[in-house]
Amino acid sequence: MWFVGRLSRLQKQAIFLAVDVVLAPLSLLASYYLLFHPAIAAQMIGQATLGFVAVTVFSAIGSPLLGIPLIKLKAYEAVGAIKTGLLALFAALGLWLAKLYAGFSLPAAGTPLFLLIFVISMVLSRFALLSLLLSVLRQGQVRRNVLIYGAGNTGTMLASALRSHESIHVVAFVDDSAAVQGMTLMGLKVYPANQLERIVARYDVERVLLAMPSASAARQAAIARDLVSRGLDVHALPSFAQLVGTEVILDTLAPVSPGVYLGRDPVNDLRPEASDAYGGKTVLVSGAGGSVGSELCRQLIRYRPARIVLFEVSEIALYTIEREMAGRVDAEGISFVPVLGTVTESRQVRAVLSEYKVDVILHAAAYKHVPLVEANPIAGLVNNVLGTRTLAEAALEEGVKRFILISTDKAVRPTNVMGASKRMAEFVVQDMARRSTTTDFSIVRFGNVLGSSGSVVPLFREQIKMGGPVTLTHEDVTRYFMTISEAASLVLIAGGLSMSRGPHEGDLFVLDMGQPIRIRDLAERMIKAAGYTVKSAENPDGQIEVSVIGLRPGEKLHEELLIQPGMLTTPHEKILRVQERGLTSMEMSSALRELRNAVAVGNANAARRVLEAYVEGFGSHDRVIAHREQVRS
Template sequence: MATELRARRDISVVAFLDDNPELHGATLNGIQVCAPTRLDRLIAARRIERVILAMPALSEPGRGGLLRRLAELGVEVDYLSTFPEAAIDRSDQPLAPDTLLGRPAMDGSLPLGGDAYRARSVLITGAGGTIGSELCRQIVQCGPAKLVLLDLSEAALYRITTDLRPLAETFGVELVSVLGSVMDAPHMASILSRHGVEVVLHAAAYKHVPIVEENARVGLANNALGTAVVARAARAAGVARFVLVSSDKAVRPGSLMGASKRFAELAVQDLAAREGATLFSIVRFGNVLGSSGSVVPLFQGQIARGGPVTLTDERATRYFMTIPEAARLVLTAGALAEGGELFVLDMGAPVRIGELARQMIRGAGYSVRDAAHPDGDIEIRVIGLRPGEKLHEELMVRTGAQLTAHPKIIRVHEDHLSELEMAAALRDLRNAVECGADTAAIDVVRRTVRDYAPQGHQNDATALRLVHPCYPGE
């Protein structure tokens, strides 16, 4: 956009503004990247008359706050979507979310539930991750009194804190950054007490299927036991709401990652069934476009390098949402909860990954190279499913789904364990993890998550008898 604008005689591009401190002082085509905090000085020194907001994912409340802030500085403000088309060359822009999703993207506002977070103290675990960071950005715009950011990664925590600070100042939100693990029970209890936390959004998890498959004990400990630690600490502290961010891979899981998320769901369902002041709920959804490790950035990188684009299986399908859509609906579902709900987000029809790859190649201006088109630009190479991956993901197991006040949020009913069964499962998993035994930890998960069928065993009756305690006839 800057290149196109510089070609016009009536416009002079003075600077880029970006919240990322790592970019400050850098130059792009001779234009300096500056911190937003310098804008008032830039306006005075360079006689700036217009600011263009190129932030299409920003929600309406966030946009309104920035517009008010800029208006106070006496400059004209244009939003990218309303800027004259002649000033922007869109020929090399990435495909729109509507194209990749196969459906229209959802509206950018949070129509329901903002009051559940307003003037509250909110803790977000995994705050530096893909979903966690977007939850932070959106919840700031709801006006909580305090937002506590927890992450195990110092770098991720620094990035999201720095990114959020200008927005938090606009909405008058106190930011608190806490480094630590969800496995640390005393630390979690201290955080909840010290900051008077009233709402917990638990997004911390290891989510990459092949990595958890190869690091079973660590993945199961973090995802399953970590969730139990945070949820129990929330209950003991009298937190008003606890929302577990879950995954469609928890449904009839074929991977340890999926099984660990189902184990986490069972732990939360167990607490929800007991008497207490905390409203527990679970929100389950599929893949998000552009998240760490998802196919979209993977394909983008492969296309940029000239291919090949690697595809696990031509038949593979996945459910997709944009990152803002998923975070918005998680917040809405958490606010709708009355206790014990397992919510599933309506993600539309599943997308064929092979067709997604072809769309992205064509959208980047290239052609697909295959047997019918040997002179094409980019090859698609099928490499086979990785350990734990399934051809098709599901969002729910049982029938009897119920509509909620939001058309994209569905309430489902699924079986859960008794209090004694869950206590025994947590004890056994904790013992296996402390003994350092991957095999023992996996065995506990196999006994606990009754629908868990490791990839390669789904159609093997003998193997199912070995790993599935509820196999018919046993």
């Protein structure tokens, strides 16, 4: 029976049509033998040739007209049965015409009997063909026994859909509702959940299909965890209404918007200083595919630059942001240039700046995930420190008018390599600012941005979707937060403010982050915003638990924005300017030389010692002072 699988769709339709055409005269023949004695029936059949021809011809015409051969065997149910009945009536019409115009005779009971036999034989033939097809397809295949958890609409419709599947065999339902337990649906018994272990063993179940979309995510996650703990493979299904689009599928957590968790107003104003800084200019955004870099690109459009160079090391991230920018209806007239490259490659950086006559650089490219950089210090320092130096030197040599570094509050008295690398990057920019009379170098420092890749909000959202627990590193850990949109707006405004001041020794702008937020409070707000309750000692019946897992390597309990007190105001109330001492030119030169030597031999410990020597907070203060005195002497 191997040839069945090789039949074309047209060949299968021809077989179905042939079956219909053959069954019509056979049904008429059966009618005669049921109505009369065999001897009499044989005699009458010999005189009824015209009747047999009529039902055969009308069946051959009516079957394709009704589209019956087009109905797949697996889909032959109510609609197929109705069309079969119509075909039988059409064939009976042929009998009536033969009787009316050609004198064909058949007893009054003959026509209804023919209709009944023809319909039944067609339906049975379809089910017989389906059984034959399934037996052929199932040859050599292992059928997997599955259990459907949920006997509602979704569960029963799923069972119906899987009834003719070649490799899946649904054995039973499980449901928590006492109203359906013990019932038989779709030929399958509904069991209570407390009999799950017995059912799995009895039917050798390997997989459970979770078909209860109306249950809360927390409830579904709890059931899934229990099933997985029993060694079962679990798959969850949405409702069938959702699958066909009759219901809107909504995320239980809406996208984070300004003020939902922070109570901050968005920044939407277009400052004239920023318009002058970017309007009609060529702007290069390094790390253009990252969270902050991509938002800078989106907001730059409002200032109508002539060209935006999308500089990105990740191919997929570059592809994504380039496609987004190309599809922006408000970006008409702006040229977008995707460049796949790294800021550590000196020749490529210089070539790009020269070819596209870049006026402004927004340097957002950095390795920023604290645990990853802690585990890979050499890679983090090469990208964040030496990459910044390479890009800044190329900007000075190619006559770029403006260079702005995106920094972080983790650079202030850092306890981890990532923060120390960003502080060193700040030193690099401050040193370049002292050396430059043409390029305006400055820094914008701010805290965490809500919703950026790797930040707590996407992590908490995913954990809440899974039913918890939401993991917290410490009960009292706090962080400064700002939305990505607000941070990008203020970075661009700060760039305009810096340019308006003319040549200087390098501004360090700090964005007003408001008050630090306790991360536990943020987690609880997100749980409640998703419609769940917090499980705790005071509320043991809550749905989502907050679990404390301990601080990660290099993580601080509280972040800071300033190394030394004192901030100066700017024309924008959310942007402040600070004056912090960097490294002298001699110290900077020594630090870079020592760092390059450590990188050249891949010595992570030597690289860490460089950070300890030059970055306040990372190492012993006495060791820092002693090393600096040694360098100066």
